[in-house]
Amino acid sequence: ELKVEQNPLFLSMQEGKNYTIYCNYSTTSDRLYWYRQDPGKSLESLFVLLSNGAVKQEGRLMASLDTKARLSTLHITAAVHDLSATYFCAVGYGGSQGNLIFGKGTKLSVKP
Amino acid sequence: DAGVIQSPRHEVTEMGQEVTLRCKPISGHNSLFWYRQTMMRGLELLIYFNNNVPIDDSGMPEDRFSAKMPNASFSTLKIQPSEPRDSAVYFCASTKTGGSYEQYFGPGTRLTVT
Secondary structure, eight states, X not given: XXXXXXXXXXXXEETTOOEEEEEEESSOOSOEEEEEEOTTSOEEEEEEEOSTTOXXXXXXXXXXXXXXXXXXXXXXXXXXXXXXXEEXXXXXXXXXXXXXXXXXXXXXXXXX | OOOOEEEOSEEEEOTTOOEEEEEEOOTTOOXXXXXXXXXXXXXEEEEEEETTEEEEOTTOOSTTEEEEXXXXXXXXXXXXXXXXXXXXXXXXXXXXXXXXXXXXXXXOEXXXXX
């Protein structure tokens, strides 16, 4: 059974600081996704990582994938308040129907 | 593209009543997923369809829950009878297989059962 673990689950940061969210998964997969969810809203796709060593960046967020270590990271650079949200990683799982297994999410709070 | 469409956006009902949630996937997408999100249990996959066929319903809590996908552009999730513990946000998501498999989520239906 595929398990996806994120840490930390809660993260309080000061503006301007850097931090990394980790996503570990238990079985082989070469598809890893990061989503953002604002309070009371739906999930919005941030990054799609489809190969070992893949790195993608958007603004202050950078995501990477190491399939050999079964690890993805979401790095936050110089955090700003607008980044406050819950971030989920999801791993592609079995078959060709597009099933994803989600982590529990990391709730990020950026304070001035 | 309009994105994934869900209705209603909010539903308040009394225990014992039947509830039907609706979803229209993105045109051209052939896999559809129903999720439930609560504070206690997080995001749970209930059931998913591929080419209108249910593939895995192991996440459906119990027989009170049922889902159908009569055609490529419409799916329903029905709860009968509803119970207070069914209160949650229900999301529908769709994807096109063979590509990146990125799932696109609808806005969700917030269900409150009193």
